[in-house]
Amino acid sequence: MAVSASRPAHPWPVRLCHWINVFAMVCMVMSGWGIYNASPLFGFTFPPAATLGGWLGGAIAWHLAVMWLLVANALVYLAWGTGRGHFRRRFFPLSPRAVWQDTRQALAFRLPHRLGQYNAVQKAMYLGVLLLGLLLVLSGLAIWKPVQLSGLVALFGGFGWARYVHFYAMSGIVLFVVIHVLMVLLVPKTLPAMITGGKEPNDE
Known part of the structure; x- marks a missing residue:
C-alpha cells in the first residue's frame, strides 16, 4: 500500500526568508524612526529606545546597510516563489467576495485555519x-x-511627498506586522510550523 508523504506546511526557503525578513524589517523600521526624528513630518517623534543607530548618521548607516539584505532576501523569495509556483498555489484564486466572507467569519472568530493553506x-x-x-x-x-x-x-509629486508616501507605506507594514503577531497569538500552532516546517494536513 502506497503511503503519501505529507509536504511541509512551510518549505525551508519560505522559513529562511521569513526570519531574515523579520530581522531586516525590525532594523529598517527602528533605523527609519531614527531618521524620521531628525526631521519629523508630524507633531511627534519616536522614543529614542525605539530607534536604532543612536544619532542621524548611525541611523542612516543602519538603514542603508540592512536595505541591501532586505532587497536581496526579497529577490530570492520572489524568484523562488515564482519559479516553484508558490505564489500561484498560495495566493490565488482570490476574489473580493471571498475576502468579504472570510473577513466576516474572522471578526466572529469562526474562521478556521489550516497549516500551509491561506484563507482569503x-x-x-x-x-x-x-x-x-x-x-x-x-x-x-x-x-x-x-x-x-x-x-x-x-x-511622487516631489521630495516632500515621497517622504509622506514612505512614512505611510512603512506604517502600513507595521500595521500588518501587528495584525500578524496578534493572529499568531490567537493561533499559536502556526509559530512552531514557521520554525520546523510543520506538515500540511491530508484531505483523506
Missing part, C-alpha cells in the same frame, strides 16, 4: 504587504537619490 483574508494581506513593500522601496530610492532619480521623485 491572509491572501489579500500578503499581496497587500508585497505591494506596500514595492512602494516603500520606490519612495525610499526617491528620498535616497533625489537628484539622480529626479524622474522617480517627480512621480
Whole structure:
C-alpha cells in the first residue's frame, strides 16, 4: 500500500526568508524612526529606545546597510516563489467576495485555519504587504537619490511627498506586522510550523 508523504506546511526557503525578513524589517523600521526624528513630518517623534543607530548618521548607516539584505532576501523569495509556483498555489484564486466572507467569519472568530493553506483574508494581506513593500522601496530610492532619480521623485509629486508616501507605506507594514503577531497569538500552532516546517494536513 502506497503511503503519501505529507509536504511541509512551510518549505525551508519560505522559513529562511521569513526570519531574515523579520530581522531586516525590525532594523529598517527602528533605523527609519531614527531618521524620521531628525526631521519629523508630524507633531511627534519616536522614543529614542525605539530607534536604532543612536544619532542621524548611525541611523542612516543602519538603514542603508540592512536595505541591501532586505532587497536581496526579497529577490530570492520572489524568484523562488515564482519559479516553484508558490505564489500561484498560495495566493490565488482570490476574489473580493471571498475576502468579504472570510473577513466576516474572522471578526466572529469562526474562521478556521489550516497549516500551509491561506484563507482569503491572509491572501489579500500578503499581496497587500508585497505591494506596500514595492512602494516603500520606490519612495525610499526617491528620498535616497533625489537628484539622480529626479524622474522617480517627480512621480511622487516631489521630495516632500515621497517622504509622506514612505512614512505611510512603512506604517502600513507595521500595521500588518501587528495584525500578524496578534493572529499568531490567537493561533499559536502556526509559530512552531514557521520554525520546523510543520506538515500540511491530508484531505483523506
